[in-house]
Amino acid sequence: MTTFRFKMIEEAVKRSAVQVKAPAERTSDYYGVNVFNREKMAKYLPKEIYNAVQRSVEQGVPLDRKMADGVAAAMKDWAMEMGATHYTHLFQPLTGSTAEKHDNFIELTHDGVIEKFSGKLLIQQEPDASSFPSGGIRSTFEARGYSAWDVTSPAFIMDDTLCIPTIFISYTGEALDYKTPLLKSETAINKAATAVCQYFDDNVKKITINLGWEQEYFLIDKSLYDARPDLLLTGRTLIGHESAKNQQLDDHYFGSIPTRVQAYMKDLEFECLKLGIPLKTRHNEVAPNQFEIAPIFETANLANDHNQLLMMIMKKTARRHNFRMLLHEKPFKGINGSGKHCNWSMQTNTGINLLSPADNPMENLQFITFLVNVLCAVQEHDALLKASIISATNTHRLGGHEAPPAILSAFLGSQLSGILDKIESLPLEQALEVHDKSGFTMQGVGFIPELMRDNTDRNRTSPFAFTGNRFEFRAVGSSANCAQSMTVLNSIVAEQLVKFKSQVDALIAVGKPKLEAIYTVVKECVKQCKAIRFDGNGYSNEWKREAKVRGLDCETSVPLILDNYVSEKSVRMFESTNVFTRKELESRTEVYMEIYTKKVQIEGRVLGNLAFNHIIPAASKYQDILLGKLTKFTQLFSAEQVKGLAKYDMAMVEKISKHITAIHESVDAMTEARKVANEILDEREKALSYQNNVFPYFDVIRYHVDELEDCIDDQVWPMPKYRELLFIR
Ligand code: ADP
Ligand code: MG
Helix, strand or coil, X not given: CCCHHHHHHHHHHHCCCCCCCCCCCCXXXXXXXXXXXXXXXXXXXXXXXXXXXXXXXXXXXXXXHHHHHHHHHHHHHHHHHCCCCEEXXXXXXXXXXXXXXXXXXXXXXXXXXXXXXXHXXXXXXCCCHHXXXXXXXXXXXXXXXXXXXXXXXXXXXXXXXXXXXXXXXXXXXXXXXXXXXXXXXXXXXXXXXXXXXCCCCCCCCCEEEEEEEEEEEEEEEHHHHHCCHHHHHHCCCCCCCCCCCCCCCCCCXXXXXXXXXXXXXXXXXXXXXXXXXXXEEEEECCCCCEEEEEECCEEHHHHHHHHHHHHHHHHHHHHHCCEEEECCCCCCCCCCCCEEEEEEEEEECCCCECCCCCCCHHHHHHHHHHHHHHHHHHHHCHHHHHHCCCCCCHHHCCCCCXXXXXXXXXXCCHHHHHHHHHHHHCCHHHHEEECCCCCEEECCCCCHHHHHCCCCCCCCCCCEEEXXXXXXXXXXXXXXXXXXXXXXXXXXXXXXXXXXXXXXXXXXXXXXXXXXXXXXXXXXXXXXXXXXXXXXXXXXXXXXXXXXXXXXXXCCCHHHHHHHHHCHHHHHHHXXXXXXXXXXXXXXXXXXXXXXXXXXXXXXXXXXXHHHHHHHHHHHHHHHHHHHHHHHHHHHCCHHHHHHHCHHHHHHHHHHHHHHHHHHHHHHHHHHHHXXXXXXXXXXXXXXXHHHHHCHHHHHHHHHHHHHHHHCCHHHCCCCCHHHHHHCC
């Protein structure tokens, strides 16, 4: 009898690439066709309304109702011309995926139905907030919440629906989503960074944050995936013996892309490019069946919306190609997990990247100023920054042999490190030489360009690495909403820049020349941020020891890391930057704790099911075969002969029993621990109980299951093995 597993393997083996029809035009011709972008607005909106929208986008001024009516009408006309019949607000609740509720454009009149879309519906809607996570806010406030149009992110059409990116907040104004705080943090850093920039250049009026993410993911054949209840329900394999070959030969990274995957990527790219997502790079990643896709960077809010959209399209497209796409940070034990590196930089309205070394001393002092302020911020809030990337899923990846460690540190490379060291040691008089024309030159920063020209220094083990003109935050998980970490990063840097400016201003107030004042505080910053700077191997055990000595945060427990959202230091920082109120932080943290608990709870249940309903029966079946053989032996041979002839069979029967017993005991104990944890009402205490008392059983159970997989008959093993999941494509 063929088992389900073999039937699924057969299906997977037979599959070939789905044909993808390439658009006839060039990319530049169809890029953004499904987006109601500036160009479309100019075409469909009366001039007056168009200007009002642009003002709203650039200066953040609200759009009045009449103007909104005009925009809505034009949007509807365009959408209907494009074949859309429905519209939806699209928001990003704390569930981690996007939420949408489609409404048809139609409205009833005396004479039947007409298509209508008003400014009111465009600007604001009231989805029932009670079904989305809101932490304490749900119990203490009205359940009502509303979604409001984010003018800075253009509407677009997906399938037959006009999608309007929105924020999602409670009726009393608390953020219930990821977008609202991100926008607030962009406002905070804009204000703080602009003020500092104006020391150097009066023309700087605005700072925007650039984000370029790199999305890693796995593709698994649909049939094989369907035969794995753990993948289906938790997104990762809870059991599975390592494949004899996995990534040790490094033959997958940047290798030629498998044809089925190539077709998938092509399809995905057409779809995304039509939606104005500027995808640029695609390649194989290190682990078998692991891939990466990256766009050209955009402003943070838009880039994040695009990443959310991409993840959604990736899932849908995978189905069309008989794949399932895994965004879990660690779907497979023993091979690389997936991250979403977030490349982050600050840019002025005059076109200067503040994290880019320049070729004149003034801009270089500016560059160093921003660089050291970022470092100070990361050092001060390293624990909070870690909280922004931690989750029940990403915790499996952090600290793994291939992933950033669960300790935050910043890599600068030897050249830049040398410059900072020099700044620290050079006395002011030597560092500053005032010249006539350019104003001044600086030893210590003046010579950066020569040194930085070929900054190929790379360190893959660093969670927060300077890569020439940006920081690459590598600890972010593949399934994360980037806004979570970007909000924290923007906010802490904003707080630090405000502090920096007040220190410089204080020196200026007592008569220090401006540049001298800046340099003095920069020098102070260089001294302060030493602990966070680490260019060595972040995976090593020595680093773990040293980080502790340096006073960096080394916590690994998810609930304890999450606590940092509500530490006094964090609350002060978020309130001063106007990004979160204490109440918002408390409720948000409660949501994160709850999500952690639920994920571990579900995994525990699935693992129990797998053990009792799949693994133990399979092992017993094989044991039964062995026992049958042994019975025959005893009938035919003497007891003494059987001992010799069936030595290994007997040992195997015993071994199987040993593992079955261990699995039974551990699953029972885990279930008891779950019961105890479930009784706890406080979300934080419950999460801690899951982390400390339930979670540790996972490894124990897995160990025995994987041992069984390694010794029993392949024919009776019920679920696809790692070699099948990772190598059939
Ligand atoms: P690597 O794998 O070498 O890190 P990739 O090409 O995979 O590089 O990804 C680099 C990412 O960084 C891209 O998304 C790119 O758009 C982004 N990026 C490049 N320059 C900047 C910048 N100044 N600010 C933010 N992101 C940037
Ligand atoms: Mg990359």
